[in-house]
Amino acid sequence: MRLDKFICKSTELTRTEAKKVLKSGEVRVNGEVAKNAAMQVHENNTITIDGQVLIARGSRYYILHKVVDSICSNIDEVYPSVLNFIEVDKAFDLHIAGRLDADTTGLVLITDDGRWSHNVISPKKQCQKTYRVWLRNEINDEKLADLVTKFEHGLQLQGEDSLTRPAILMRVEKEDLVDEMSYRSEVLLTITEGKYHQVKRMFAAVGNRVVALHREQIGRITLGDLAPGEWRALTAVEIAQFL
Numbered sequence: 001m002r003l004d005k006f007i008c009k010s011t012e013l014t015r016t017e018a019k020k021v022l023k024s025g026e027v028r029v030n031g032e033v034a035k036n037a038a039m040q041v042h043e044n045n046t047i048t049i050d051g052q053v054l055i056a057r058g059s060r061y062y063i064l065h066k067v068v069d070s071i072c073s074n075i076d077e078v079y080p081s082v083l084n085f086i087e088v089d090k091a092f093d094l095h096i097a098g099r100l101d102a103d104t105t106g107l108v109l110i111t112d113d114g115r116w117s118h119n120v121i122s123p124k125k126q127c128q129k130t131y132r133v134w135l136r137n138e139i140n141d142e143k144l145a146d147l148v149t150k151f152e153h154g155l156q157l158q159g160e161d162s163l164t165r166p167a168i169l170m171r172v173e174k175e176d177l178v179d180e181m182s183y184r185s186e187v188l189l190t191i192t193e194g195k196y197h198q199v200k201r202m203f204a205a206v207g208n209r210v211v212a213l214h215r216e217q218i219g220r221i222t223l224g225d226l227a228p229g230e231w232r233a234l235t236a237v238e239i240a241q242f243l
């Protein structure tokens with residue numbers, strides 16, 4: 001990892017403060033003065049500040065139940081970043097492993113381990129993400145059979161080079177939906193990739209419209225009884241599946 005990141009991980013210093021310390025010449029890597037913040041260092045290097053050996057903290061892994069009108073970004077914009085909910089030191093040094101739109105709710109994974117989040121996000125790793133989707137138009141039995149086949153084979157979304165990867169669609173059976181409801185059907189969709197607005201675009205491509213979206217599961221990790229806005233550290237077993 002970069003030398004400035006290593007310093008942040010092993011001290012209370014921010015990235016800007018770490019860069020200042022580097023400039024001052026107080027940092028040594030294996031005994032040599034190091035001033036380059038971008039220098040790549042490894043755990044077996046001896047890194048010191050003013051003679052004190054640094055030991056990097058282990059990586060951090062959290063799950064958050066995202067609420068609407070919060071954003072999966074490392075800066076606050078129109079809405080606050082989801083990182084504001086994670087009440088730990090240096091929460092803004094963490095990143096989001098698989099973003100959700102501002103109006104989407106549900107499961108968000110947050111970490112500072114880039115390799116781990118790559119394993120969650122990369123389509124090559126085939127990690128399943130399940131969404132509960134509320135749709136404007138009704139899906140009758142005939143339509144459902146057609147959609148299941150189309151989603152399984154893959155859809156051509158506008159502006160994409162390749163078809164969407166095979167996805168699993170299931171209808172959630174409901175009593176008759178009353179007329180005032182803004183949706184006419186509810187489904188569960190499982191995908192293994194995360195193209196821009198993927199779920200909304202998949203349903204738009206088949207003439208429907210997503211009115212609400214909620215992520216329920218990533219791999220074997222579920223929200224369990226986490227209430228909206230709540231978060232917790234992931235367990236060792238939950239972390240291990242993406243190491």
Ligand code: URA
Nearest residue numbers: 100101104197199200
């Ligand atoms: N697909 C979307 O369209 N939006 C999300 O937030 C997540 C997946």
